[in-house]
Amino acid sequence: xxxxxxxxxxxxxxxxxxxxxxxxxxxxxxxxxxxxxxxxxxxxxxxxxxxxxxxxxxxxxxxxxxxxxxxxxxxxxxxxxxxxxxxxxxxxxxxxxxxxxxxxxxxxxxxxxxxxxxxxxxxxxxxxxxxxxxxxxxxxxxxxxxxxxxxxxxxxxxxxxxxxxxxxxxxxxxxxxxxxxxxxxxxxxxxxxxxxxxxxxxxxxxxxxxxxxxxxxxxxxxxxxxxxxxxxxxxxxxxxxxxxxxxxxxxxxxxxxxxxxxxxxxxxxxxxxxxxxxxxxxxxxxxxxxxxxxxxxxxxxxxxxxxxxxxxxxxxxxxxxxxxxxxxxxxxxxxxxxxxxxxxxxxxxxxxxxxxxxxxxxxxxxxxxxxxxxxxxxxxxxxxxxxxxxxxxxxxxxxxxxxxxxxxxxxxxxxxxxxxxxxxxxxxxxxxxxxxxxxxxxxxxxxxxxxxxxxxxxxxxxxxxxxxxxxxxxxxxxxxx
Amino acid sequence: xxxxxxxxxxxxxxxxxxxxxxxxxxxxxxxxxxxxxxxxxxxxxxxxxxxxxxxxxxxxxxxxxxxxxxxxxxxxxxxxxxxxxxxxxxxxxxxxxxxxxxxxxxxxxxxxxxxxxxxxxxxxxxxxxxxxxxxxxxxxxxxxxxxxxxxxxxxxxxxxxxxxxxxxxxxxxxxxxxxxxxxxxxxxxxxxxxxxxxxxxxxxxxxxxxxxxxxxxxxxxxxxxxxxxxxxxxxxxxxxxxxxxxxxxxxxxxxxxxxxxxxxxxxxxxxxxxxxxxxxxxxxxxxxxxxxxxxxxxxxxxxxxxxxxxxxxxxxxxxxxxxxxxxxxxxxxxxxxxxxxxxxxxxxxxxxxxxxxxxxxxxxxxxxxxxxxxxxxxxxxxxxxxxxxxxxxxxxxxxxxxx
Numbered sequence: 001x002x003x004x005x006x007x008x009x010x011x012x013x014x015x016x017x018x019x020x021x022x023x024x025x026x027x028x029x030x031x032x033x034x035x036x037x038x039x040x041x042x043x044x045x046x047x048x049x050x051x052x053x054x055x056x057x058x059x060x061x062x063x064x065x066x067x068x069x070x071x072x073x074x075x076x077x078x079x080x081x082x083x084x085x086x087x088x089x090x091x092x093x094x095x096x097x098x099x100x101x102x103x104x105x106x107x108x109x110x111x112x113x114x115x116x117x118x119x120x121x122x123x124x125x126x127x128x129x130x131x132x133x134x135x136x137x138x139x140x141x142x143x144x145x146x147x148x149x150x151x152x153x154x155x156x157x158x159x160x161x162x163x164x165x166x167x168x169x170x171x172x173x174x175x176x177x178x179x180x181x182x183x184x185x186x187x188x189x190x191x192x193x194x195x196x197x198x199x200x201x202x203x204x205x206x207x208x209x210x211x212x213x214x215x216x217x218x219x220x221x222x223x224x225x226x227x228x229x230x231x232x233x234x235x236x237x238x239x240x241x242x243x244x245x246x247x248x249x250x251x252x253x254x255x256x257x258x259x260x261x262x263x264x265x266x267x268x269x270x271x272x273x274x275x276x277x278x279x280x281x282x283x284x285x286x287x288x289x290x291x292x293x294x295x296x297x298x299x300x301x302x303x304x305x306x307x308x309x310x311x312x313x314x315x316x317x318x319x320x321x322x323x324x325x326x327x328x329x330x331x332x333x334x335x336x337x338x339x340x341x342x343x344x345x346x347x348x349x350x351x352x353x354x355x356x357x358x359x360x361x362x363x364x365x366x367x368x369x370x371x372x373x374x375x376x377x378x379x380x381x382x383x384x385x386x387x388x389x390x391x392x393x394x395x396x397x398x399x400x401x402x403x404x405x406x407x408x409x410x411x412x413x414x415x416x417x418x419x420x421x422x423x424x425x426x427x428x429x430x431x432x433x434x435x436x437x438x439x440x441x442x443x444x445x446x447x448x449x450x451x452x453x454x455x456x457x458x459x460x461x462x463x464x465x466x467x468x469x470x471x472x473x474x475x476x477x478x479x480x481x
Numbered sequence: 482x483x484x485x486x487x488x489x490x491x492x493x494x495x496x497x498x499x500x501x502x503x504x505x506x507x508x509x510x511x512x513x514x515x516x517x518x519x520x521x522x523x524x525x526x527x528x529x530x531x532x533x534x535x536x537x538x539x540x541x542x543x544x545x546x547x548x549x550x551x552x553x554x555x556x557x558x559x560x561x562x563x564x565x566x567x568x569x570x571x572x573x574x575x576x577x578x579x580x581x582x583x584x585x586x587x588x589x590x591x592x593x594x595x596x597x598x599x600x601x602x603x604x605x606x607x608x609x610x611x612x613x614x615x616x617x618x619x620x621x622x623x624x625x626x627x628x629x630x631x632x633x634x635x636x637x638x639x640x641x642x643x644x645x646x647x648x649x650x651x652x653x654x655x656x657x658x659x660x661x662x663x664x665x666x667x668x669x670x671x672x673x674x675x676x677x678x679x680x681x682x683x684x685x686x687x688x689x690x691x692x693x694x695x696x697x698x699x700x701x702x703x704x705x706x707x708x709x710x711x712x713x714x715x716x717x718x719x720x721x722x723x724x725x726x727x728x729x730x731x732x733x734x735x736x737x738x739x740x741x742x743x744x745x746x747x748x749x750x751x752x753x754x755x756x757x758x759x760x761x762x763x764x765x766x767x768x769x770x771x772x773x774x775x776x777x778x779x780x781x782x783x784x785x786x787x788x789x790x791x792x793x794x795x796x797x798x799x800x801x802x803x804x805x806x807x808x809x810x811x812x813x814x815x816x817x818x819x820x821x822x823x824x825x826x827x828x829x830x831x832x833x834x835x836x837x838x839x840x841x842x843x844x845x846x847x848x849x850x851x852x853x854x855x856x857x858x859x860x861x862x863x864x865x866x867x868x869x870x871x872x873x874x875x876x877x878x879x880x881x882x883x884x
Contacts (some may be wrong), residue, residue, distance in 0.1 A: 069740075245536035252537070376515075380497075470603065
């Protein structure tokens with residue numbers, strides 16, 4: 001019997017895996033544990049079913065989106081880096097202008113390892129969080145999109161594990177193993193970041209998560225893609241191409257939900273979007289609940305940016321490890337030693353933009369870029385509502401709303417930024433955030449719809465299929481046995 | 482007169498502004514403002530590098546226009562404009578923009594006319610990336626006779642390489658060849674169209690090349706020998722010669738991508754070219770496809786049947802093939818329609834299956850015979866071919882390309 005796995009064949013890569021026996025051995029050793037993790041902590045069920053997925057087999061435009069049916073445990077998770085830019089230099093910080101590092105500089109080893117581990121930890125965490133969603137997908141199309149997100153988060157884990165094993169020696173190998181041992185929500189061995197230990201219990205949460213929380217991932221990847229450590233930069237640049245699909249799933253998932261709600265309201269002659277009971281009687285996701293969910297996920301995601309004013313962020317920038325969003329498009333000296341950035345802070349007089357040394361304000365700046373990005377997406381949702389003629393507008397809450405980390409962790413605020421006493425907050429928070437009734441209602445809609453071309457009643461079909469497939473395309477071939 | 486332009490546009494309703502298109506564009510044709518991502522018609526080279534990375538499909542939109550939409554117009558859009566009426570043809574199925582190519586394709590598709598519709602599962606083709614005025618230069622990397630040289634029919638397998646220039650195509654599409662020189666009146670020689678006989682990833686996988694199956698046209702009129710200009714030019718090409726190529730053309734005669742699709746391919750002579758592409762695509766990309774492939778292929782004799790040798794090696798469980806010869810010594814003439822009748826039960830079973838697509842390619846003469854055979858086959862099976870064909874046409878499952 002031949003049970004030898006051809007790793008050259010199994011792991012699509014452009015990192016010369018076959019010429020690097022040490023790395024190959026390390027990945028070979030890690031791989032069975034990964035598959036085991038996928039089977040026990042990845043999507044529940046669906047190990048045998050064929051899913052219409054895209055696989056990246058190379059980084060050129062022709063090779064990076066190969067579509068075909070695949071059983072998920074047999075997905076070809078690859079190690080792919082964006083092509084090297086010849087003569088690339090470190091784009092910012094105190095080493096600006098020096099040749100980009102191809103190896104980790106000793107002085108930054110632990111700082112860099114920590115960044116890679118934190119980024120790496122979020123990837124399997126989100127797969128674990130979404131583990132149960134396969135039971136209640138509103139269509140085969142959505143089921144397929146969920147799995148595409150899952151396998152690509154899996155690939156992002158591979159990407160980080162590659163960096164750990166290739167560049168961080170024994171420590172790296174240990175960290176790579178630990179990434180498979182932590183579990184989202186596990187009380188003994190949880191994932192590293194709080195937001196990644198919450199379950200994603202329903203599809204509205206999933207869409208919100210991919211829109212808001214994966215967008216934090218995008219911002220972090222954008223910042224790391226600027227890194228002076230070239231392998232990290234190239235890894236993140238390629239991951240960003242995939243991350244865009246996750247934003248797409250979130251934005252269009254919510255968009256289609258809104259679309260269906262507004263259409264249903266119009267059909268039934270409901271004019272008042274706040275008449276929640278009337279809308280719920282139709283089996284639709286009422287807009288005020290969507291607004292509440294958006295506030296919740298947005299505020300939780302803002303916490304992921306950490307403290308607005310942070311010396312860690314300053315150090316990572318100075319060292320040339322983590323840059324700013326679109327660093328290469330910003331017109332300044334890219335050192336920031338004498339610059340300031342206006343950070344929203346709170347003092348006795350209220351909220352105020354305060355000029356803060358730009359180096360320590362990097363988290364605030366990234367968070368602002370994130371908020372702008374979110375606001376544009378919300379604007380596009382509002383266009384959908386407007387087009388149907390329903391009078392309702394979604395809005396992002398004030399950055400101080402429902403925060404547990406950073407500048408506003410100690411206070412409570414209304415969505416409009418009015419500061420509240422603890423007592424007022426407790427009394428009113430159910431108006432602004434999903435309460436138990438809202439969650440019960442959302443759960444009541446979570447019934448699987450697995451007929452080809454069919455969609456659950458609360459969500460509209462997409463305008464175009466994945467890979468231009470027709471409406472009744474069978475995106476997942478459910479195992480009949 | 483303005484030459485119509487096939488303009489690349491981004492659908493602002495589908496786009497999520499992720500910026501992957503701008504990142505992947507090597508010529509800086511994609512840009513954005515606070516509202517929209519847009520494509521500069523002056524800069525876009527149709528290289529298609531931005532298509533695959535787009536997560537939404539919004540990037541894959543095209544309008545044929547008399548003058549290009551400006552960036553300012555595109556920035557102001559909330560949704561894409563409709564295809565203008567002044568430009569004929571629907572945006573979804575523009576077969577070609579070059580007048581000559583369009584006329585040739587219209588003639589080739591006349592049996593189905595404007596009812597031609599691409600298979601639902603076909604990929605979106607690139608059309609007319611290279612025009613008569615702006616052809617791509619390909620290099621000949623192979624020219625092999627594929628019929629035995631004793632016959633008067635000289636059919637050649639020509640392999641063209643596009644070097645570093647993108648030339649994306651799909652199985653079933655054609656390309657234009659511009660022969661050099663001018664006619665007696667000083668006009669440039671006319672473009673001719675040839676079906677591509679390679680699958681989309683190239684004659685050799687992942688090479689930027691493709692093959693054509695070209696017959697040397699020689700006819701005798703009143704004892705005078707007429708040589709077809711384009712076909713003789715192509716058949717005489719030598720390795721490393723440069724050829725001016727236009728296209729690709731065709732947006733309906735395309736291979737269904739669905740592995741469950743049954744494909745009944747009926748052809749004569751060089752009409753086999755697209756079916757070679759179909760078969761090779763199945764073999765490379767979906768070797769275990771459930772859908773059946775059936776080929777009914779007519780020629781005068783085995784020596785004149787293009788790719789006779791390689792075809793014999795394909796196992797029947799992968800390709801159910803019937804090779805039919807009309808000039809075998811000591812045997813009665815047999816045509817494709819005769820062999821179809823012998824396979825009445827099998828073909829009728831295929832026709833009953835909604836996953837079946839019929840493709841007919843070859844000389845115009847074959848159409849009537851094939852049509853009659855299908856009428857009889859349906860009749861024997863208790864169904865009506867006219868009704869069946871109407872239904873197949875509407876669902877993009879019946880395709881004819883004859884010349």
